[in-house]
Amino acid sequence: MREHKFELIIVDTEGRHRQEETLFAQMEEISAAIQPDETIFTLDSTIGQSAMEQARAFKDRVSIGSVIITKLDGHAKGGGAISAVAATDAPITFIGTGEQFEAFEPFRAASFVSRLLGQGDISGLMDMMQPLASQPEVMKQQAESMERMLKGQFSYRDFKGQVQMLLSLGPLDKMMESIPGMAGMMKQGGQAALASMDMRKWTVIMDSMTEAELDNASLVNNAKVQERLALGAGVMLDDVEQLVTNSRTLAKAFEGMGQMMGGGGKGNNGMMQAMQQMMGGMGGGMPGMGGPGGMGGMDMGAAMKAMMGGMGGRGGGGRGMGGMNMSKMMQMAQQMQSSGMGSMMKRK
The missing domain is CATH 1.10.260.30 (Signal recognition particle, SRP54 subunit, M-domain)
Known part of the structure; x- marks a missing residue:
């Protein structure tokens, strides 16, 4: 593909669980064969606390350059996923909030935490x-x-x-x-x-x-x-x-x-x-x-x-976050974004 001067090549591997040793070995082989400029870890926000173990398992096998968090349109607030991302030492670059293309958006730490708290996102x-x-x-x-x-x-x-x-x-x-x-x-x-x-x-x-x-x-x-x-x-x-x-x-x-x-x-x-x-x-x-x-x-x-003409149902802000330290979460999110969007992908 490089001979045909493709600027960006995305190799999408199938999903795998941390206990699937064969699939992890396959992932290592793929990484060694294609030598990617960046490996992106896609994390399902709905898996809760097990996200931490999943993130560590991936980091132990390949070098993670950035993270995408998906399924944030459901009941999951994403707190567990954010904590898990800290284990990868990689920035969150995108989040998925639905199935449409428009629901794939750049990650902004302040906006994310603001929405997490039910306080909206004026910049968005x-x-x-x-x-x-x-x-x-x-x-x-x-x-x-x-x-x-x-x-x-x-x-x-x-x-x-x-x-x-x-x-x-x-x-x-x-x-x-x-x-x-x-x-x-x-x-x-x-x-x-x-x-x-x-x-x-x-x-x-x-x-x-x-x-x-x-x-x-x-x-x-x-x-x-x-x-x-x-x-x-x-x-x-x-x-x-x-x-x-x-x-x-x-x-x-x-x-x-x-x-x-x-x-x-x-x-x-x-x-x-x-x-x-x-x-x-x-x-x-x-x-x-x-x-x-x-x-x-x-x-x-x-x-x-x-x-909306009264169609919206009942209002209400965000639910309580069950004792999470939101100040620390904000700091963590900002640190994970610190590398910025510019270095996410290198063009070939």
Whole structure:
């Protein structure tokens, strides 16, 4: 493969348990044959305390250059896995939080521990929203839409734009985890996946609305209109009724926020400036937008709950960590990341 000038070659060996001597011997033979620039140890976060013995077994047989921790989207918090990684003397470079490609992400010590404690991950949220920064026209439209909703001027046209923007940012469960006070809100029963399905279904329903209905939400309260929308969108009447009910909840929530912000906030210029600062990742929160991490009195958790239309199930932060010393865990995580991302792989 080197003759064909492949820059990066990944040799994936099958999983093995520390007691499987034959497979460990095979792994040593493979390592000797290909002489890798780096050996990456992939650790299942769900195996708990046995992760330490597994990590030591691997380290005794091959030189581990970096670690990937997987299955962090389940009930496992990853504390045992982090402790185990310390035995390898290698940095964590990536973590897996789901089965989709988007769920494979770089490891950041501070963000990881913050999410572990149920305190969200503002920097991760900023990364998810970063693509909007290169689309000033979209930012302007979103600012104008938000301004109208905060003033109580709700329309399905604005709602549709907000839903589409939200869906474009990535998996909802990751977004929810990143918002302080919202971590774990939709973990139970696959609520995030259900919410995504509902929101995509709502966009189809709104595609079936007339221009007048998109601009005048009261027209959709008519039973015959709802029946027509259900037929046109190919959905159940209950789905249309759910959209109407949740959109009312959303409208009231945003109008209430607007009143708290002083009659709709700062005006469109102020809203645009706040969005630009937010997308630019300036500072440690969302400048000019108050609350925990910003938004001028507008609580991000409340805003997300409103946008989810009450679909999110019960809230709640992270569970207790059973006596773990989180200060030491933070120090350990930072030490494991100390070598940084730059040296993870050498190109051939």
